[in-house]
Amino acid sequence: EAGVAQSPRYKIIEKRQSVAFWCNPISGHATLYWYQQILGQGPKLLIQFQNNGVVDDSQLPKDRFSAERLKGVDSTLKIQPAKLEDSAVYLCASRGAGGFPYNEQFFGPGTRLTVL
Amino acid sequence: AQTVTQSQPEMSVQEAETVTLSCTYDTSESDYYLFWYKQPPSRQMILVIRQEAYKQQNATENRFSVNFQKAAKSFSLKISDSQLGDAAMYFCAYSTGANSKLTFGKGITLSVRP
Numbered sequence: 001e002a003g004v005a006q007s008p009r010y011k012i013i014e015k016r017q018s019v020a021f022w023c024n025p026i027s028g029h030a031t032l033y034w035y036q037q038i039l040g041q042g043p044k045l046l047i048q049f050q051n052n053g054v055v056d057d058s059q060l061p062k063d064r065f066s067a068e069r070l071k072g073v074d075s076t077l078k079i080q081p082a083k084l085e086d087s088a089v090y091l092c093a094s095r096g097a098g099g100f101p102y103n104e105q106f107f108g109p110g111t112r113l114t115v116l
Numbered sequence: 117a118q119t120v121t122q123s124q125p126e127m128s129v130q131e132a133e134t135v136t137l138s139c140t141y142d143t144s145e146s147d148y149y150l151f152w153y154k155q156p157p158s159r160q161m162i163l164v165i166r167q168e169a170y171k172q173q174n175a176t177e178n179r180f181s182v183n184f185q186k187a188a189k190s191f192s193l194k195i196s197d198s199q200l201g202d203a204a205m206y207f208c209a210y211s212t213g214a215n216s217k218l219t220f221g222k223g224i225t226l227s228v229r230p
Contacts, residue, residue: 031216040222042207042209042220042222042223043161043207043220044220045219091161095216105163107161107162110160
């Protein structure tokens with residue numbers, strides 16, 4: 001079974017530029033998450049999708065971050081314009097629907113963003 | 117709001133020895149799940165072990181076991197017979213049943229000495 005795929009793996013941009021990250025979850029997984037992991041900290045949820053609907057985006061800085069999950073499969077996270085404090089690893093995770101009481105999430109390898 | 121605290125930033129263990137990683141959490145929920153995740157230098161987060169709060173029996177997965185103290189809101193991970201491949205960051209995480217969002221602690225860096 002293929003895991004969660006993310007691209008690019010690394011990205012370096014100047015502040016005020018735009019950037020987009022892509023995630024392909026495990027096939028059949030209805031729930032998709034984007035986490036931000038700043039160096040030295042644990043991941044923090046940015047947004048959670050159930051199919052193509054948003055379940056939780058309370059921690060998403062909506063003035064600069066946006067995310068979509070068209071057709072309930074792939075997802076894109078965008079930052080526009082980027083700030084220095086956005087330097088982090090962006091992790092995508094997915095989870096299967098129903099009959100899974102343990103809430104296990106499977107993570108992708110992440111995209112490391114450096115904002116100069 | 118739920119919080120997860122990992123107060124030890126780093127630990128070191130001799131190969132083949134046993135090490136315990138500490139975690140405390142705060143919640144007002146009665147039903148929830150606790151997890152330990154491993155994040156090797158390649159950055160792919162992997163689930164190590166999980167515990168349902170309603171279960172009194174501590175979870176065990178091969179060399180990994182937990183000490184779950186619900187009243188004290190403590191959830192420690194014991195790694196027995198430590199191996200070089202155990203070197204990684206370990207995150208304690210919490211999740212409720214109603215919302216499967218994971219709340220993570222800051223993590224602990226475990227090094228294994230040969």
